[in-house]
Amino acid sequence: MxxxxxxxxxxxxLDPQGKAIGQALHGLxxxxxxxxxxxxxxxxxxxxxxxxxxxAEAEEMARKLLANTVIESFKVEIKA
Amino acid sequence: xxxxxxxxxxxxxxxxxxxxxxxxxxxAPAMLWHKNADLTGLDLVVIPGGFSYGDYLRCGAMAAxxxxxxxxxxxxxxxxxxxxxxxxxxxxxxxxxxxGALLRNAGLRFLSMDCHLRVERADTAFTNGYRAGEVFRAxxxxxxxNYFADDATLDRLEGENLVALRYAxxxxxxSPEANFNGAARNIAGILSPSLRVMGLMPHPEDLVDPLMGxxxxxxxxxxxxxxxxx
Numbered sequence: 001m002x003x004x005x006x007x008x009x010x011x012x013x014l015d016p017q018g019k020a021i022g023q024a025l026h027g028l029x030x031x032x033x034x035x036x037x038x039x040x041x042x043x044x045x046x047x048x049x050x051x052x053x054x055x056a057e058a059e060e061m062a063r064k065l066l067a068n069t070v071i072e073s074f075k076v077e078i079k080a
Numbered sequence: 081x082x083x084x085x086x087x088x089x090x091x092x093x094x095x096x097x098x099x100x101x102x103x104x105x106x107x108a109p110a111m112l113w114h115k116n117a118d119l120t121g122l123d124l125v126v127i128p129g130g131f132s133y134g135d136y137l138r139c140g141a142m143a144a145x146x147x148x149x150x151x152x153x154x155x156x157x158x159x160x161x162x163x164x165x166x167x168x169x170x171x172x173x174x175x176x177x178x179x180g181a182l183l184r185n186a187g188l189r190f191l192s193m194d195c196h197l198r199v200e201r202a203d204t205a206f207t208n209g210y211r212a213g214e215v216f217r218a219x220x221x222x223x224x225x226n227y228f229a230d231d232a233t234l235d236r237l238e239g240e241n242l243v244a245l246r247y248a249x250x251x252x253x254x255s256p257e258a259n260f261n262g263a264a265r266n267i268a269g270i271l272s273p274s275l276r277v278m279g280l281m282p283h284p285e286d287l288v289d290p291l292m293g294x295x296x297x298x299x300x301x302x303x304x305x306x307x308x309x310x
Contacts, residue, residue: 016185
């Protein structure tokens with residue numbers, strides 16, 4: 001079972017990398033770009049076969065290590 | 081005073097720290113590789129700066145989960161002192177030993193330059209070599225030093241007087257211009273409620289000898305030299 005953990009800085013936490021990306025896009029002529037936020041995706045291969053259990057397991061991993069919940073939020077999706 | 085420096089892979093400022101501790105305490109600190117870090121009998125444990133585990137995932141995240149952290153927590157629990165500098169500060173926040181987190185510098189640039197720090201309280205084992213309100217110069221070298229915590233945590237830190245050091249001008253004015261990395265409320269260093277754990281981003285250990293260009297950081301290590309865990 002594959003799990004995908006998406007980690008983003010929480011709303012309200014300054015994301016200077018996102019800002020820099022936004023400025024670069026404007027520089028390339030993409031005038032319609034508003035705020036840009038960047039984050040990371042972590043893909044996990046899990047031996048667990050029950051989707052609900054796999055999700056719970058990945059969420060525990062996110063809370064303990066993959067995300068720093070002081071500054072980041074996360075979302076777990078189970079992929080087949 | 082017996083000090084030990086815990087070294088994780090990727091840490092690279094341990095020798096600077098050892099020189100500063102040796103000069104002030106008169107004895108070489110124990111250099112402790114993280115895999116066999118025996119902290120027995122130490123008064124002070126220091127986690128120095130560097131790029132532990134290549135800053136993978138987040139700065140300090142990997143070291144914070146390493147087995148050595150259990151020994152470090154036990155050291156704090158029995159009343160030992162703990163200092164985290166730069167990556168060491170990041171590790172302590174990731175481990176939950178100090179609140180908040182260190183974000184990417186607001187200007188995105190890696191900052192390798194001097195800053196000035198205003199001493200917010202001088203009645204702690206780490207800071208009693210200075211006067212409250214005194215300003216000292218310290219080098220800094222970090223890409224992720226922008227201290228962040230939610231407003232409630234910042235209010236609590238200030239309410240409980242746990243902010244040790246703030247970025248300030250050479251004249252001691254805490255202003256946005258002096259806050260190179262964008263840290264919340266100009267916070268450069270904080271203390272645990274027990275006052276036995278301190279974390280800071282700048283490097284006082286790199287200004288402890290005239291040959292280094294100054295001795296602004298020496299009072300911190302001279303103060304630590306007087307430490308003894310009861």
